[in-house]
Amino acid sequence: MTEEPQVRKRDAAATRAALLDAAAALFAERGFDRTTVRDIAKLAGANQALLFRYFGSKDALFEEVLARGGREQIATTPPDELLGTALRSMLESDTGRDRTLDAYLRSTGHDSAAAAVRRQLGEEYAKVLATLTDAEDADLRADLILAWLLGIGLVRDITGKEPLASADPDDVCRLVLGAARTLLERSG
């Protein structure tokens, strides 16, 4: 995720990508408000003026980070595996895993344009999850599953609460998927 500090000579695309990667890393680590454009530029090894040339504003950059990271998983996972896959990718603390969710969760105080991206991202996830049940209120049930996913990420990665924070992913998956199945299957 973080780029190597090798010298790039006059490569706009690479500089843009480096800024985007650096921004994603810092937003995930500190949230929107506590990340400065100076820090992003420094981590990317670029001049901060370029950040504004390529993205326009810090807001727009944040928007692009969220949009890029969020849509990846949803596009590459079949619906009936989305819940398990999303849950697992959140539970596994791979050093190189995508941290877009952290950026999302750590920036909940920030409104503006990013709120629209956040909402739309939620819509897309929920839409897929809703296909997993044929209950009348499928959309509501999907929202509740989505809420659970986000809540688990919140408690694990932000609050760091034990025992959930360092629980075995298998155990968590078994418990969550079990309860989620009853939520999705019972049509009462």
Added chain:
Amino acid sequence: MTEEPQVRKRDAAATRAALLDAAAALFAERGFDRTTVRDIAKLAGANQALLFRYFGSKDALFEEVLARGGREQIATTPPDELLGTALRSMLESDTGRDRTLDAYLRSTGHDSAAAAVRRQLGEEYAKVLATLTDAEDADLRADLILAWLLGIGLVRDITGKEPLASADPDDVCRLVLGAARTLLERSG
């Protein structure tokens, strides 16, 4: 929650309380980082220097807001009703309801001392929730329930996602409590 703008003449306790109320309201609405001490003082009808005299720092004020609001409910609710009560109080959009959870959720990017309060608050809730099951991994299951509660608050109040945001509290309670019961009861 907001105080009446009546003139108070030299009443330290009232001024302190007004600052605390104003802070709670603004932190809930905008989160920690996007709330300024000037705004808090202005809403409270007090001078901002008093904020530092009575609370020491913005951080300490935030800590006190979280600690005050969070412990109320937990202290006044019997364990076996805590889940339902907490869920309901979150779902009902009373204008005068306690918005401490919002302050909590909107300030997830903020570390420091408040993180300790946040964690301890979670501990207390989870400890009570853990008494609801006699499964071996009761603490983990309690964490998952807590995560669900927070996630629902996140999706409802912060993201504002439909249909969950304006769903009938009864429907949500029925679905969540149903699934939660299977999570707590099955000892496998």
Added chain:
DNA sequence: GCGGTTTGTAAGCAACTGCTTACAACGCTA
């Protein structure tokens, strides 16, 4: 090589931030 465009840089601006200080007004006690 030359002109113009693209990429990178340094410096700074104006606004805002948390917090402090120096001081005035008040009210209680003696």
Added chain:
DNA sequence: TAGCGTTGTAAGCAGTTGCTTACAAACCGC
């Protein structure tokens, strides 16, 4: 009423913020 601690106020400080500007250096077609 005089003295004094408490409460309230105005102003400002030093640092940080997002963003802009003016300019230098590299690149490309000719």
